[in-house]
Amino acid sequence: MIRPMLGEAWLAMGANRLRTALTMLGMVIGVGAVVIMLAIGQGAQYAVQQTISTMGSNLFIVLAGSFTTSGVRSGSGGGPTLTVGDAEAIAELDGVANVAPTHQGSRQLVYGAQNWSSQVIGTTPAYLDARAWSIVNGAGFGDSDVRSATRVAVIGKTVAENLFGDEDPVGKTLRIQQSPFLVVGVLGAKGQNLDGRDQDDTVIIPLSTAQRKVFGTPFLGSVRMIMVQADSAEAMERTMAATTALLRQRHRLREDMPDDFFMRNLSAAAESEAATTRTMSILLGAIASISLVVGGIGIMNIMLVSVTERTREIGIRMAIGARQRDILSQFLLEAVMISFAGCLLGLLLGIAIALAINLFTGMVVVISGTAALLAFAVAAGVGIFFGWYPAQKAARLDPIEALRYQ
Amino acid sequence: MADAVIRVAGLGKSYQTAAGEFPALRGVDLAIAAGEYIAIMGPSGSGKSTFMNLLGCLDTPSAGDYWLAGENVATLDKDALAVLRNRTLGFVFQGFNLLPRMSLQDNVALPLVYAGVDKATRRARARVLLERVGLGKYAESLPNRISGGQQQRVAIARALVNAPRLILADEPTGNLDSHTSEEIMRLFGELNGDGITIVLVTHEPDIAEHAKRQVRFLDGRIISDHLTGAAP
Numbered sequence: 001m002i003r004p005m006l007g008e009a010w011l012a013m014g015a016n017r018l019r020t021a022l023t024m025l026g027m028v029i030g031v032g033a034v035v036i037m038l039a040i041g042q043g044a045q046y047a048v049q050q051t052i053s054t055m056g057s058n059l060f061i062v063l064a065g066s067f068t069t070s071g072v073r074s075g076s077g078g079g080p081t082l083t084v085g086d087a088e089a090i091a092e093l094d095g096v097a098n099v100a101p102t103h104q105g106s107r108q109l110v111y112g113a114q115n116w117s118s119q120v121i122g123t124t125p126a127y128l129d130a131r132a133w134s135i136v137n138g139a140g141f142g143d144s145d146v147r148s149a150t151r152v153a154v155i156g157k158t159v160a161e162n163l164f165g166d167e168d169p170v171g172k173t174l175r176i177q178q179s180p181f182l183v184v185g186v187l188g189a190k191g192q193n194l195d196g197r198d199q200d201d202t203v204i205i206p207l208s209t210a211q212r213k214v215f216g217t218p219f220l221g222s223v224r225m226i227m228v229q230a231d232s233a234e235a236m237e238r239t240m241a242a243t244t245a246l247l248r249q250r251h252r253l254r255e256d257m258p259d260d261f262f263m264r265n266l267s268a269a270a271e272s273e274a275a276t277t278r279t280m281s282i283l284l285g286a287i288a289s290i291s292l293v294v295g296g297i298g299i300m301n302i303m304l305v306s307v308t309e310r311t312r313e314i315g316i317r318m319a320i321g322a323r324q325r326d327i328l329s330q331f332l333l334e335a336v337m338i339s340f341a342g343c344l345l346g347l348l349l350g351i352a353i354a355l356a357i358n359l360f361t362g363m364v365v366v367i368s369g370t371a372a373l374l375a376f377a378v379a380a381g382v383g384i385f386f387g388w389y390p391a392q393k394a395a396r397l398d399p400i401e402a403l404r405y406q
Numbered sequence: 407m408a409d410a411v412i413r414v415a416g417l418g419k420s421y422q423t424a425a426g427e428f429p430a431l432r433g434v435d436l437a438i439a440a441g442e443y444i445a446i447m448g449p450s451g452s453g454k455s456t457f458m459n460l461l462g463c464l465d466t467p468s469a470g471d472y473w474l475a476g477e478n479v480a481t482l483d484k485d486a487l488a489v490l491r492n493r494t495l496g497f498v499f500q501g502f503n504l505l506p507r508m509s510l511q512d513n514v515a516l517p518l519v520y521a522g523v524d525k526a527t528r529r530a531r532a533r534v535l536l537e538r539v540g541l542g543k544y545a546e547s548l549p550n551r552i553s554g555g556q557q558q559r560v561a562i563a564r565a566l567v568n569a570p571r572l573i574l575a576d577e578p579t580g581n582l583d584s585h586t587s588e589e590i591m592r593l594f595g596e597l598n599g600d601g602i603t604i605v606l607v608t609h610e611p612d613i614a615e616h617a618k619r620q621v622r623f624l625d626g627r628i629i630s631d632h633l634t635g636a637a638p
Binding site: 004322 | 459462464465484485488489491492493497499503505507508516517519520521525564568
């Protein structure tokens with residue numbers, strides 16, 4: 001039964017090609033718009049997720065409080081309130097995966113005739129774990145290097161390119177503030193962070209070496225910042241509260257005294273960014289879906305015209321034995337076929353335009369199979385939903401009236 | 407009459423109009439035996455079209471009973487009537503009523519689609535019947551490629567395709583010239599010779615002469631019923 005009906009639906013579609021094409025155009029535009037908008041939305045989400053994953057997940061930082069000298073207040077991290085001992089104590093807390101005390105600043109690097117200003121981070125090996133940063137060439141430094149303040153450095157990709165060019169940096173010696181450092185490893189590329197700063201423009205050295213040879217510090221054993229990584233997103237809040245309590249206790253702060261340190265949740269910013277792009281992509285999809293509904297109404301409109309035009313045909317079919325459900329399924333099938341054909345073309349058009357956008361603007365687009373399947377399901381749904389009323393109208397015609405219709 | 411294909415008793419049909427209830431048919435009794443060739447005549451408004459619609463299971467009566475091939479169809483629902491039309495009846499209309507987008511062969515085979523017959527059988531049966539009405543070579547043509555008389559022959563082939571007990575022809579020669587009309591009536595005569603029951607509605611006396619029995623309607627009632635050649 002379905003085979004001859006498919007053939008007839010095809011014939012009916014071919015009988016008025018221009019009209020069928022225009023009806024399909026509504027679906028083509030609707031599905032195309034949905035596909036393009038989903039591709040752009042998912043592309044934006046993907047780009048943000050990529051950036052977030054390079055930052056490391058579930059991170060928060062503890063900064064030393066400010067201090068005041070002769071009425072001049074330092075910024076956060078300026079005071080001597082955080083110590084390496086604090087970092088070690090935080091590491092003992094439940095739900096903490098990695099703790100890395102750090103001291104960072106911008107310094108001039110020199111190798112041979114080349115020089116380059118870069119961010120220098122003095123820290124412990126746990127820093128690389130917390131940031132999920134891999135070493136692609138050579139090796140990192142160990143805890144023993146931190147203990148004995150050896151002059152070794154791990155450099156980012158941008159630094160390697162600017163100082164060493166085509167040379168292999170591992171085993172070479174660069175100078176920071178006149179002190180020579182042996183390059184032991186090169187970090188994997190991470191690209192930009194959410195602020196647009198190049199994360200690969202970095203040199204990482206042991207914390208102790210940084211404090212003694214590079215930055216100098218009036219209070220030995222104090223650090224400006226401690227980076228903490230929680231076990232999981234759920235553990236973040238609990239771990240931050242526990243850290244606050246621990247530090248207040250260690251710093252012997254009374255109930256009525258303010259914290260002498262600051263805390264910042266790095267993941268929260270990233271998550272809100274992700275939520276924003278997610279909302280944007282849902283919004284884009286929703287707006288595009290409106291055109292799909294408009295396309296559906298176009299189908300309904302044309303099917304109603306078609307039923308009226310073919311009243312006599314319906315009468316003939318009924319006279320020679322078509323049941324109501326035969327007529328119903330015939331018109332429904334026609335609507336679904338128009339809808340499906342429109343959907344297929346819209347899908348191809350949408351993918352082509354999304355790829356063109358990617359090619360000409362460099363915007364990240366993600367075309368997922370789920371989105372394509374969804375578009376097809378929606379098209380079938382639209383065909384059945386908007387085809388139902390006209391088909392029902394056809395099936396309920398009185399055969400005598402229909403036969404008499406001119 | 408034990409082998410009656412059609413038997414109606416007290417058949418009535420009324421329509422609601424603005425002026426109140428209008429009785430188009432007021433208690434008709436008639437029996438048609440297998441193999442009969444009967445012409446139903448009468449002026450417009452006499453109720454003969456209403457009667458044909460009831461016989462053709464396109465409509466349900468307001469009163470009375472109708473036995474088609476032994477089954478009382480007055481009480482059947484729409485789908486059951488559709489199945490009955492498909493299996494037991496063949497229609498021939500004044501306006502031919504072929505579907506314009508389909509080849510003649512597909513037009514003839516269409517009732518078989520609704521009967522759920524497979525494609526090969528459909529094609530074969532349609533081919534045989536197109537040959538039978540002398541249009542085998544036009545099987546793949548569209549209806550607008552052939553003349554009115556030829557279209558009516560295709561319509562007759564379509565009416566025959568499900569091997570019906572009965573053919574209902576409503577003014578089958580109304581749109582044809584007298585020469586072509588003669589050909590169509592000759593074809594009906596041959597079919598009746600093969601044992602097919604034919605009910606013909608016409609208002610032309612010379613067309614009615616081809617039938618073996620003539621029934622005349624007026625104001626919703628039968629006013630005469632006689633064999634052709636006998637005095638009314």
